[in-house]
Amino acid sequence: xxxxxAISMLPLLNIAVILILLTVFATHxxxxxxxxxxxxxxxxxxxxxxxxxxxxxxxATIGEKLDFWSKPYHVAxxxxxxxxxxxxxxxxxxxxxxxxxxIVVTIVVACSIVLPEIMAGxxxxxxxxxxxxxxxxxxxxxxxxxxxxxxxxxxxAISVIGGSxxxxxxxxxxxxxxxxxxxxYETLRYFDRVVFLLRSAGINSITDxxxxxxxKGFLSKKVEQLVQRGDISIIFCDIDNFKNIxxxxxxxxxxxxxxxxxxxxxxxxxxxxxxxxxxxEEIVCIIVSGDAVNIAEKIRSSIESEVNVTxxxxxxxxxxxxxxxxxxxxxxTIKKADLRMYIAKTSGKNRVVYSDEKKEESV
Numbered sequence: 001x002x003x004x005x006a007i008s009m010l011p012l013l014n015i016a017v018i019l020i021l022l023t024v025f026a027t028h029x030x031x032x033x034x035x036x037x038x039x040x041x042x043x044x045x046x047x048x049x050x051x052x053x054x055x056x057x058x059x060a061t062i063g064e065k066l067d068f069w070s071k072p073y074h075v076a077x078x079x080x081x082x083x084x085x086x087x088x089x090x091x092x093x094x095x096x097x098x099x100x101x102x103i104v105v106t107i108v109v110a111c112s113i114v115l116p117e118i119m120a121g122x123x124x125x126x127x128x129x130x131x132x133x134x135x136x137x138x139x140x141x142x143x144x145x146x147x148x149x150x151x152x153x154x155x156x157a158i159s160v161i162g163g164s165x166x167x168x169x170x171x172x173x174x175x176x177x178x179x180x181x182x183x184x185y186e187t188l189r190y191f192d193r194v195v196f197l198l199r200s201a202g203i204n205s206i207t208d209x210x211x212x213x214x215x216k217g218f219l220s221k222k223v224e225q226l227v228q229r230g231d232i233s234i235i236f237c238d239i240d241n242f243k244n245i246x247x248x249x250x251x252x253x254x255x256x257x258x259x260x261x262x263x264x265x266x267x268x269x270x271x272x273x274x275x276x277x278x279x280x281e282e283i284v285c286i287i288v289s290g291d292a293v294n295i296a297e298k299i300r301s302s303i304e305s306e307v308n309v310t311x312x313x314x315x316x317x318x319x320x321x322x323x324x325x326x327x328x329x330x331x332x333t334i335k336k337a338d339l340r341m342y343i344a345k346t347s348g349k350n351r352v353v354y355s356d357e358k359k360e361e362s363v
Contacts, residue, residue, distance in 0.1 A: 313352040
């Protein structure tokens with residue numbers, strides 16, 4: 001006895017495989033990160049997985065033709081809609097009203113499975129069309145990725161209507177391919193969330209939460225890495241009278257000053273290096289290309305004119321320490337720039353000091 005599967009059902013047999021992999025991946029993510037969202041998603045997908053497992057038995061036939069629209073096609077569509085609902089609910093930060101279209105269409109499709117097959121297929125298609133129109137309203141509000149769901153829902157609906165009216169194997173096969181494509185797209189949406197979390201974790205570990213600049217830890221490691229490859233310069237900036245600013249205008253205003261100063265420095269340094277907040281009102285630039293003194297003067301003058309505060313700046317180059325050990329050379333260059341910044345402070349502030357013998361002053 002030879003058991004065969006209708007060719008239009010073959011793509012749908014991959015649904016179970018994808019859901020198994022997603023469940024395993026979400027479980028692994030939870031074990032590594034202890035983020036409950038991944039645990040809830042793994043449990044949800046594990047339950048949903050029971051539906052497509054039925055397809056392996058219910059679609060096997062012994063020399064019989066499988067009609068379209070029949071229960072296995074309905075079960076496959078319901079499975080993917082449930083997976084879409086689980087992923088959009090757990091992996092995307094959305095309001096309840098924004099999730100409502102998928103909730104409604106999933107409930108309608110689940111309830112219609114008890115109806116006669118042709119009627120169930122038509123209801124399935126109309127539900128997807130309704131959901132597409134609803135999702136379109138969201139897409140016009142800025143959720144651009146919804147356009148992909150809209151297109152997939154609409155084309156799936158057309159394939160169901162075409163297959164139901166014309167009893168065409170081609171429409172049935174198209175439906176199977178499209179349903180599988182929808183599941184793959186939802187899988188990619190979940191992976192987008194994972195990538196975002198990984199990037200956020202990496203960025204948060206090296207950036208200052210207030211200014212968005214690189215933090216002191218990044219500065220310490222990066223400067224030693226770069227100095228091993230070639231000469232670098234350090235621009236050490238300290239906002240003048242910052243304590244008075246905080247005392248007179250409040251810490252919230254002081255935070256805004258820090259943020260604006262950081263933005264200006266990032267804009268001026270651009271691709272010439274890295275801008276880091278060393279702590280408090282001290283911001284340090286690692287310069288790998290360009291004239292560090294010229295960059296420092298641009299920083300000083302731009303901050304004075306745009307933020308209406310002044311900075312004292314010290315500039316030092318690792319070249320000045322040539323002949324010395326490379327061990328901690330980056331930190332020694334930072335220290336030298338820091339000392340010159342202190343000279344700028346004690347010499348009247350609002351100036352750039354780039355040499356032990358002379359200083360560049362600005363009125």
